[in-house]
Amino acid sequence: MPLPKTKPEFGIEAYMAWEDEQPERHEYLAGETFAMSGGTDAHYTILGNVFAELRTALVGKPCRAFISGMKLRIDRVDAVFYPDVFVTCDPRDRQPDASLAKQYPCLVVEVLSGSTAAFDRGRKFELYQQIETLREYLLIEQDRKHADLFRKNEDGLWVLHPAGPGGVIRLESVGVELALEGLYEDVELEQA
Incomplete structure (x- = not known):
């Protein structure tokens, strides 16, 4: 996670x-507050591929996939994050008061980068568990074809299912299978 922005502390509503x-x-x-940094070509391509696959697979189901611009609010731990992708099937997230932030996801997806991987695997996962x-919590690496599903x-x-x-x-949370290869479509990985 990036360094904290210099700003007086305030509550979640503020x-x-x-x-x-x-x-x-x-x-x-x-x-x-923590300023969000930009991502790499690989990060955004994987993120787009995941969203496109989920969006297509969820047509006709009571679930909706959201991409990185939608807030996920976790009142229990006094946090608001912008996950790369998440899915909610909960009718409470379709109410008018949930138009700026959702609270009831069944699936959260993060595309890992060198600067966020430790936080995403550690503290952020701990907070999401609340x-x-x-x-399900899916972590996708951007520098090699590998994903960890918890x-x-x-x-x-929380049980690990690597791919x-x-x-x-x-x-299982949304009844969708994703081929790992499809998530890396158009991603140019560096050769080791």
Whole structure:
């Protein structure tokens, strides 16, 4: 996560009003804001591929996929994030008061970068786990064909389901299978 922006601490409602007036996006955690940085070609291509696959697969279902510009609000931990992609099937997220931020995702997807990978795998995942409706958390690497899917089981434990080249990611939360190769379409990976 980027360095905190120099700004007096404030509450989540003040952040929501302040964020609406900002030219750049900022994530919020416990009274601090963090400026969002841009991504690489690979990051945005993978992000677009994931969104396109999910959007197509969810047509006719009561679920909606959102891309990085939509806020995900987690009141329980005093946080607001901009996940790369997330899906919500909860009718509460279709109410008029949820037009600027959703709260009930079943799936969150983050495309990892060198500067965010540790935070996305650690603290951010810990915070996402406080969302009662969340069932799956998918982390996709941008420099090699690999993804880690964490799925919450019946005992409330998060179980890792990795996928490598030629693999398929089974998203049980939304009843969708994603071929890993398709997520990397048009991505030029550096040769090791």
